[in-house]
Amino acid sequence: MPAAPIRRPGLVPGLLLGCLPMLACAGQAAPRRMPTTAVTADVGGLSLSDLAWLRRDGFGLDSATLAHYRELGRTRFLDEQLAGGDDTLPPQVAAQIHALPVVHTPLPQLWADFRDRQKQFKDTPAGPAKDAAKKALAQYRRDLYQQAAQAELLHAVYGGDQLKEQLVWFWLNHFSVYANKGPVRVFAADYEENVIRPHALGKFRDLVMATLKSPAMLVYLDNVHNIKGKTNENYARELMELHTLGVGSGYTQDDVQQLMRVLTGAGLLPPKLAMRGGRFGRGRPGLVRDGLFAFIPARHDFGDKVFLGQTIKGSGYAEIEQAVDLIVHQPACAHFVSQQLAEYFIADKPSPALVGAMAHTFQRTDGDIAAVLRTMFLSKEAVAVGGHKFKDPMRFLVSAMRLTYDGQPIPNAVPLVNWLRQMGEPLYGRITPDGWPLDSASWTGSGQMSKRFDFARVIGSGRNRLFADDGGNAPRALPPGPPDIRDSALYRDAIAPVLSDATGDALAKARSPMEWNTFLLSSPDFNYR
Secondary structure (H helix, E strand, O other): OOOOOOOOHOOOOOHHHHHHHHHHOOOOOOOOOOOOOOOEEEOOOOOOHHHHHHHHHOOOHHHHHHHHHHHHHHHHHHHHHOOOOOOOOOHHHHHHOOOHHHHHHHHHHHHHHHHHHHHHHHHHOOOOOHHHHHHHHHHHHHHHHHHHHHHHHHHHHOOOHHHHHHHHHHHHHHHOOOOOOOOHHHHHHHHHHHHHHHHOEEEHHHHHHHHOOOOHHHOOHHHOOOOOOOOHHHHHHHHHHHHHOOOOOOOOOHHHHHHHHHOOOOEEEOOHHHHHHOOOOOOOOOOOOEOOOEEEEOOOOOOOOOEEEEOOOOHHHHHHHHHHHHOOOOOOHHHHHHHHHHHHHHHHHHHHHHHHHHHHHHHHOEEHHHHHHHHHHHHHHHHHOOOOOEEEEHHHHHHHHHHOOOOOOOOOHHHHHHHHHHHOOOOOOOEEEEEOOOOOOHHHHHHHHHHHHHHHHHHHOOOOOOOOOOOOEEOOOOOOOOOOOOHHHHHHHHHHHHHHHHHHHHHHHOOOOOHHHHHHHOHHHEOOO
16 A cells, blocks of 8 residues: 655654654765775676666666766766867757747847836736736746746756766855846746856866856846946855955955946947847947846946956956956866865865865866866766765755666756755745855754655655646646666665665565655665765
């Protein structure tokens, strides 16, 4: 008989409730029966260190990734990922993403439509028509967000280069934006697809410049309001504190003020002007535009600045490039970025030696992100077994989907967006600019554990809306019964070898395939990496 719905700890089946204390021990490693040194396991030639490395390299394994790793070996597999080639997706998934209006509609047109709808609502007289317009506008705003989040989650679950997919999520969180602020939701899909993704493995300076010029960041951190005579320092402060240098790295409040002056005039074109293409701005000295981004000289403070000990002569847009160059070449930037990457991929407290090696590579290669990652993934820490890193909700959800459905496309990604929100980590949903915390302790509370049990059961039961039609009204191509994880080669080769005795005992007592799947996805072994 199927297990009762899991809503709170009091309704969790006895065996599953017994796993709760193990999962809820913040900062403690899940029990392992694996050895502490790499040995070759009888799982198709993969060693325990191979499995540990792969669990760090990607969100989660599927059969295609496992086969490709076996074919190439670790170093060639890593180098292929770091080359940053095309983002491969199953054809059905690629078509699904491209069909989303926020993806295929030109950004100026999206923004113009957003503003027109807002104006239409504002101009509607009070009464029933106003109420209806309010509901329509709210639904339109929800749809914009849902589509942007679906696009990123589909990439994360099905992307062929899992290292890059993790990195895209890492940078989205590092350079965080909040969809509910003004028109940021209009720009969110573009931010992921055309700002973060193309620069995820390139030079860090180019990534910083891309985020600096992105409409999402300019609106979210208020640089659209940073003009001569009416300045706003929000973006200048967060650019140094959260994006590049970190707290306590030696810059001063005067440096923030000077950078704010450098950034005056960096804003957006109105959408109708942006739709005029290259015609707008011809013959205007000093005006720089890139898509919706515009540096408008009339709004810029052309006085000289002294920033990070260097004089920046008033010259317009070139000041921004000079200031970013100064920032990214600070030793503090190399250390801060390396520390953040190592904390995400390796451990909450990575060794100073590893961070130092990564920072040295950062400085030696002029901030080449791929080179820094290569240093990290070829380190001894990257192959250490028995990891202590607890998955945040994004990692949990994506890895559960990759294991459970093993590359099978889903026609409806809306449930993924909703599940992530209910677990407390919605995409583009962090109000403050520091991004979601990615350390273990932030996600090991009892409330989070209860939610994980909920969604482990929903995913593992097969009784979800992932296979509904495009309108979400009726099942379509729904696989019969719960997904068969237990008898898959993927489970046998990549999951079973690292299970603890406690998890193995619990799985042996499962009363149904659905309960077995739920126990596995809820287990400490699956939630730690």
